[in-house]
Amino acid sequence: MKFDFTFTGVGFYPYSGNGVADQADGSVTVPDLASQEIKFTEQDMKAANDKDGMNTVTKQSTDVIGGVTFPKAGVYQYTVKEADDTNTFAPDPNKKEEVTYDGNTYTLRIWVTMDKDGNNTASGTVDKVEKVVVTDKNANKVDPTPVTPTPDTPVDPDHPVVPTPEPNKTFNFKNIYTVTASDKPFNGNDPKTAPFWISKEVKGQMADNTLDFDYTLDIAANELTAGKDYELNIKRTNDDVDKVKVTPGTPATFKLKHGEIAYFEKIPAGAMVNVKEADTADYDEANEATFNGETPTTGTLEAAGALGTKGDNSVAYTNTQNGGNITPTGILLNNFPYIALILAGFAGLAFYIVKKRHQDA
Template sequence: MKKTFLKKLVTASIAAVTALSVFRGVPTFADENSDATAMSIGESNVQVSINKVLNIAEGITTPLARFTFTFTPKSGNSNNGVPYETVTASNGQIADKTVSYSGTDALVSGETSIKKNTGNIFANVTYTHAGEYVYTVAEKQNDGWTAMQKGDVAIDSMTYDNRSYEMHVIVKNRVTSGSGVYISSVYFKQVTTGATAKVKPSEKGATFKYDLFTNIYRKNAGKITDPNDPHPNDPHLGKYDPNAKSLVIKKVVSGATADKTKDFTFKLTFTKASTEDKTSIVGKIGNDSKTFEYGKETIIKLHHDQSLVFDTIPAGTRYKLVETGSQGYTASAAYKENGASKNQAGTVSTNFTQDSILIGEKPNDNTITNSLPDVTPTGLLIDNLPFILMIGLGLAGFVVLSKKRRQA
């Protein structure tokens, strides 16, 4: 009985091992049905494009830039042990793809990036036989863009994406639609230690679009000297100054009897630009430096003809300014918001608030004037007026009472 059981167990084990070896021998192409894989419809070529994501803050003109992606064939073995197919000039070679930006590519309000794509990367690519083709996809570094720089000082910067990806292209033989081959599926994996997950497409449809490379464009505020310059990001035209101030907030006191030594109190709060990676900025009142943490209300005091000056602020920053009301004074502001001149009036003796002002690439300044009306001499002490009225009423009453007594 035991021998029979052991015999059956051995037989079953051999069968299981044989089955596994058979399944391992079946060509498979790494989880083709995953939702991260671009799949063809029928036996037509799947279409895939790569998105370039350019992070940029508001108040900045999109730079002149051209980003280039390369597709380098990679050697290795498929998961069924078969070597990757060899790429030649006539079989599977993919030319570099470029994405270009200019000032006409405007950032949509409320967005923090501009996205453009390569178009179908397999357009004009020929495959002569079936198999798995693998490429390393990367972006050329520090290529296709020029900083706006004078001397050793630049007013802008570009952070390139140095990630790379394995792109797996599965090519199959046509069976039902004639001879030849077609691109059946494509998927991407980021090249990092231990990475196994595929990159999911940001958009599916006739073309699968993948957000693989994200660059960050940053610019210092207030450095474009001509607010009407139609090409503020052309590094060759020279209408910019690295030494221009990013923001100047000035206090002016107006009125013949106004106190020009009086300190006026402000609460100032900065909101960081969408591309900012620091936590604070620094301004100066005279020779005294003051640090402003993003999102934190900071109190400052300014008297007549005194200014808070910021040499450098990232373009795309916003600020809120609240002046505490002063008895008898009326505050108003004349300011530039990214080169546009604006005005705001206040109310006598009350707080004066300016909310969410943009600090852009063009001139930014703010002059807050506190006005005090002149005192008009009347020859009458207004402070004693109530007592004078009381005396007058008393005299009038005495006269009326005396007249009635005489008549009686």
């Protein structure tokens, strides 16, 4: 993958007393800054830092102002943007890839001083770039270098203090690459081909297959998922499909009966999910969870993990009716043939007694 960044000259602002002129000097040409391209290779991804299901890769461009000649002392202003169409992906039925580009625009100000002999601009030469100051769209200062900001220092006695970037505000463009959390194409007729699914099975001689079991599902709001909503599909026993909106960071609730299944058609690899079933009286809970195709783990009410692309992502719940305090009442259907025979016996006896009485009369 590659990412391109462009620098557009805005204007030159000369020093004025102990400050900088408010108006640009149009007579001074702002030098062009070359566009920068940053590429990420497959090897970069393999060497990436894997944390919480996400790979983080950081790269820097070459020196943007290296070799650039600035004609006069003063402040040169540019805007910096990222192109938003530098990557395309071939269609793949097994996965969906996409890149979210950073829409931020930064203002770059380059503070330039003359040589130490104080030569004027006509005969002097530019000594150095004294400071580089970058601000975001809200005019907040950000750090243009990968080092910790240093205290404000004067450029020289006749020039103003250059503001120091505030800590934790960096001149970064953040790009998020996502791929569907699945190793196979989704088949709408089989929810178990979905990137993530949750199934329900109920067992036991006295189990109620019509009973609703309550669930809570949470998708962690990380850089892959924040600001997006995901649709949880619930396939009912009559093949109807209900839908529940899941907002990362906000737990969503739903219900499942025996034989029903909940699933996402689209959710990215790296998403962190947490599923929890509410305790139900007279039922023993168990689940088998698989994430990224790894060896399944067993639990009871709760399961959590990071979705991956190397195999199934699923949680299969099984609830077994344990008898509890249920006491059989009424007529059990299993005994009905014997009860019928007894009733038939009583009926025959009554008929015999009535008939004999008639004969005796």
